[in-house]
Amino acid sequence: MTRNRPTLAGLMAGAAMALVAGAPAFAQEGPIRIGVLEDQSGDFAAATMVKVHAIELAAKEINDAGGIDGRPVELVVYDTQSDNRRYQEFMRRVLQSDKVDVVFAGFSSASREAYRPIVNQFDGLAFYNNQYEGGVCDNNMIVTGAVPEQQFSTLIPWMMEEYGPNVYTLAADYNFGQISAEWVRQIVEENGGTMVGEEFIPLGVSQFGQTIQNIQATEADFVVTLLVGAAQASYYEQASSASVGLPMASSVNVGQGYEHKRFTPPSLANMFVTTNYIEEIDTPASKDFVERFHAMFPDEPYINQEAANSYIAMNLYKQMVERAGTTDHDAIRAVLAEGDVCFDGPSGNVCLDPKSQHMSHTIYLAKVNDDHSISFPKVWEDIKPYWLGEAGCDLTKNDPSAQYTPSSPPPAQ
Amino acid sequence: MALFQSVFAMLYQFGDTFAFLVISCAGLAVIFGMMGVINLAHGEFIMCGAYVTASAARGGLPLPLAILTGALVAGAVGMVVERLVIRHLYQRPLDSIIATWGISLIATQGVLIVLGSTMQGIGTPLGSIDVGGRSYSLYRLVLMACALGLLGGLYLLFYHSRFGVIARATIQKPQMAYALGVNTGRMYGLTFGLGAALAGLAGGLYAPTMTMVPTMGATFIVESFVTVVVGGADIFVGAAPAAAILALIKAGLTAWYGQLFGQIGLLVTVILVIRILPGGLSGWLKGTTR
Numbered sequence: 126m127t128r129n130r131p132t133l134a135g136l137m138a139g140a141a142m143a144l145v146a147g148a149p150a151f152a153q154e155g156p157i158r159i160g161v162l163e164d165q166s167g168d169f170a171a172a173t174m175v176k177v178h179a180i181e182l183a184a185k186e187i188n189d190a191g192g193i194d195g196r197p198v199e200l201v202v203y204d205t206q207s208d209n210r211r212y213q214e215f216m217r218r219v220l221q222s223d224k225v226d227v228v229f230a231g232f233s234s235a236s237r238e239a240y241r242p243i244v245n246q247f248d249g250l251a252f253y254n255n256q257y258e259g260g261v262c263d264n265n266m267i268v269t270g271a272v273p274e275q276q277f278s279t280l281i282p283w284m285m286e287e288y289g290p291n292v293y294t295l296a297a298d299y300n301f302g303q304i305s306a307e308w309v310r311q312i313v314e315e316n317g318g319t320m321v322g323e324e325f326i327p328l329g330v331s332q333f334g335q336t337i338q339n340i341q342a343t344e345a346d347f348v349v350t351l352l353v354g355a356a357q358a359s360y361y362e363q364a365s366s367a368s369v370g371l372p373m374a375s376s377v378n379v380g381q382g383y384e385h386k387r388f389t390p391p392s393l394a395n396m397f398v399t400t401n402y403i404e405e406i407d408t409p410a411s412k413d414f415v416e417r418f419h420a421m422f423p424d425e426p427y428i429n430q431e432a433a434n435s436y437i438a439m440n441l442y443k444q445m446v447e448r449a450g451t452t453d454h455d456a457i458r459a460v461l462a463e464g465d466v467c468f469d470g471p472s473g474n475v476c477l478d479p480k481s482q483h484m485s486h487t488i489y490l491a492k493v494n495d496d497h498s499i500s501f502p503k504v505w506e507d508i509k510p511y512w513l514g515e516a517g518c519d520l521t522k523n524d525p526s527a528q529y530t531p532s533s534p535p536p537a538q
Numbered sequence: 539m540a541l542f543q544s545v546f547a548m549l550y551q552f553g554d555t556f557a558f559l560v561i562s563c564a565g566l567a568v569i570f571g572m573m574g575v576i577n578l579a580h581g582e583f584i585m586c587g588a589y590v591t592a593s594a595a596r597g598g599l600p601l602p603l604a605i606l607t608g609a610l611v612a613g614a615v616g617m618v619v620e621r622l623v624i625r626h627l628y629q630r631p632l633d634s635i636i637a638t639w640g641i642s643l644i645a646t647q648g649v650l651i652v653l654g655s656t657m658q659g660i661g662t663p664l665g666s667i668d669v670g671g672r673s674y675s676l677y678r679l680v681l682m683a684c685a686l687g688l689l690g691g692l693y694l695l696f697y698h699s700r701f702g703v704i705a706r707a708t709i710q711k712p713q714m715a716y717a718l719g720v721n722t723g724r725m726y727g728l729t730f731g732l733g734a735a736l737a738g739l740a741g742g743l744y745a746p747t748m749t750m751v752p753t754m755g756a757t758f759i760v761e762s763f764v765t766v767v768v769g770g771a772d773i774f775v776g777a778a779p780a781a782a783i784l785a786l787i788k789a790g791l792t793a794w795y796g797q798l799f800g801q802i803g804l805l806v807t808v809i810l811v812i813r814i815l816p817g818g819l820s821g822w823l824k825g826t827t828r
Contacts, residue, residue, distance in 0.1 A: 166647060170650065171751060298797075298798055324796050324797065325798060327798050331754075335789060336797065338672065355754065356749065356753075359749050365662070366676075369673070387656050387658055387659060387750075389660060
C-alpha cells in the first residue's frame with residue numbers, strides 16, 4: 126500500500142504542473158482581474174468605502190457594455206482595515222497569488238508608501254486614486270488624485286487675497302501633512318504672506334484645547350487645516366464651540382470626509398476646499414453620475430472626490446488596455462506616453478500626463494455655508510499636474526521610483 | 539489683564555486635560571484599578587455611551603438625560619458582558635486581556651456593519667465665553683465641573699455607602715466577604731457594571747465634542763490606561779492625583795512644543811513611573827504613610 130502513495134502524489138503534482146503551465150494561455154482569454162485594496166474598516170473607512178462602490182459601479186457598467194476588449198472585468202477586493210501592514214500583505218497576495226492585471230489601492234500616503242516598494246518589486250501596475258502631497262515619480266504608479274500644485278496654488282493665493290496674508294497651518298503629523306505643509310509654506314512666501322504658526326498633530330489625537338488657544342494667540346487671518354482621520358476631525362466641533370471664527374482652507378476636508386454632512390452646522394462654516402469632485406457639483410455629467418451611483422448604492426452617504434477618481438481610473442484603464450490591445454504594462458505605458466489618454470467623466474475632461482503619470486483636473490473651490498450647504502465661488506479649468514515634470518521627473522525616459530518634495534526635488538540630469 | 543489672561547488660559551488648559559483624563563479613566567480605574575481586570579474593551583464602552591447619547595439626543599431627549607441614558611445602557615451592557623465572559627476569567631488575568639480585546643474588535647466591527655462608518659454628531663451646546671480677547675468653549679468648563687463632581691460622587695459611593703464598603707470588601711477579601719454573607723458574584727457584576735457605566739458616561743459627556751465613528755473609543759484608551767497605571771489601584775489616592783500630574787505635564791508640553799511632545803511626555807512619565815514606582819502613586823503614597 127505504501128508504495129502507491131508516492132505514485133499518487135506524483136500524479137497530482139503532474140496534474141498541478143499541467144494546470145499551471147496551461148494557465149497563462151487561458152488567462153488571455155479569461156477575465157481581466159483588478160485588485161482593489163481599500164479601507165472598509167478602521168479610522169479611514171468613512172471616506173473610503175465609497176471608493177470600493179465606485180469601482181464596483183464602473184466594473185458593472187464596463188461589463189454591461191461588453192467588458193474591456195471583449196473580456197469581462199473581475200474584481201478581487203480586500204479590506205485593508207486602515208492598517209499599513211495589511212496593505213503590504215494584501216499587495217503581495219494580489220500580485221503573487223491572485224495574479225491580478227492591475228491594482229487600485231490606497232487612501233493615506235503612509236499606506237501608499239508602504240505598498241509601493243512591493244508594486245515595484247513585482248513590477249505591478251497600481252492606480253492611486255487619492256488626492257495627496259504629490260511628488261511620486263514611479264513608472265508602476267498612475268495617480269488620478271489631485272496634487273498640491275493643483276489644490277494649493279489655486280486655493281492659498283485666493284484665500285490670501287480674500288482674507289489676508291497671515292496663515293496658520295494645522296497638519297496631520299505624517300508624510301502627507303508634513304509635505305503638504307511645506308507646499309503651503311512655500312506658496313504663502315511666494316505670495317508675500319507670513320506663516321504665523323504651524324502645528325503638526327499626531328494621528329489619532331482628538332483633543333484640541335491647547336491648539337485652539339495657540340491659534341487664538343496669533344494674528345492669523347485664516348487656518349489651513351490638513352487634518353486626517355476621524356479622530357482629528359473633532360477639531361472643527363471644538364474650534365467652533367470655542368468661537369475661533371476664522372475662515373479655514375483645506376485640500377482634504379469636505380471633498381474627502383464630507384464633514385459638512387456629518388457635523389452639526391455651523392461648525393464647518395467658512396471652510397474653503399479645492400477639490401476635483403464632490404456630489405454637489407451642478408453639471409449634467411455630475412448629476413448623471415450621482416444618479417447612476419444612487420441607483421446601484423441607494424444608501425451611499427456621500428460621493429466624494431476619491432469615488433469620482435476611482436471611477437475615472439477604471440475608465441482610463443479600460444481605454445488604455447483597449448488601445449494597447451493587451452494588459453501588458455509596457456504596452457499600457459506606451460499608450461500613456463502618447464499623451465492623449467483623456468476621459469470626459471463626472472468631474473469634466475481629465476487627461477493623464479505622460480511625464481509624471483498624474484492627471485489634470487478641473488478644480489472647484491467649494492465653500493461651506495452657515496447651514497453647511499455648498500457653494501462654488503470659483504472654478505479653475507484644466508489645471509495640470511505640472512510640478513513633477515518641470516522639476517525633472519520624466520517617466521517616458523527613466524524611472525527613479527522615488528517621491529520628491531519642493532525641498533528635495535529630482536536630481537539634475 | 540495680560541497676566542490674568544495667560545493665567546486663565548493655563549488654568550483652562552490644565553482643567554481641560556485634567557477633566558479628560560479623570561472622566562476617561564474613571565471607568566477603567568474601577569474595572570482595572572480595583573477589580574484587576576485588564577479591560578481592553580474600555581474604549582468600546584465609551585463608544586457605546588457616546589452612540590446611545592447621540593441617538594437619544596437626536597431623538598429629542600435633553601442632553602443631560604441623553605448622557606445619563608448613555609451611561610445606563612453602557613452599564614447594562616457591561617453587566618451582561620461580565621455575566622457571560624468576564625466572570626469566568628477573574629482568576630486568569632491574561633485570558634481576560636484576550637477576551638476583552640476580542641469583545642472590543644467585535645463591538646467596533648459590529649457597529650461599523652450595523653450603523654455604518656459614521657454617525658452624525660449632535661453639536662456642542664452652550665457656546666463660548668470671552669476672557670481677555672480669547673474665546674473659550676463653555677461646555678469644556680462644564681466638563682471640568684463634571685470631572686470634580688465625578689470624583690466627589692465616587693468618593694461618597696465607595697467610602698460612605700453600604701454598597702461601597704461591601705464592594706471594597708468583596709474585591710479585597712472575597713472569601714471573607716462571602717463567609718460574612720455577601721453575595722460576591724452579584725457584587726462583582728455590579729462593580730463591573732459601574733465601571734462600564736462610568737465609561738459610558740465619559741462617552742456621553744464627550745459625544746457632543748467629537749466625531750462619531752466606531753473607532754472613537756481608541757482615542758481615549760491610551761490616556762485612560764496611562765492614568766490608571768500611573769495612579770495605581772486606588773481611584774482617590776492614585777488616579778486623581780495622577781490625572782492632575784499628567785494634566786500638568788501634558789498641557790505644559792503641548793503649550794510649549796505642540797501636541798506631539800504632549801503625547802511623548804505622557805508616555806515617558808508612565809515608563810518612569812513603572813520603573814520607579816511599580817505600585818503607582820497610590821502604592822507609593824500608602825507605603826509611606828503605613
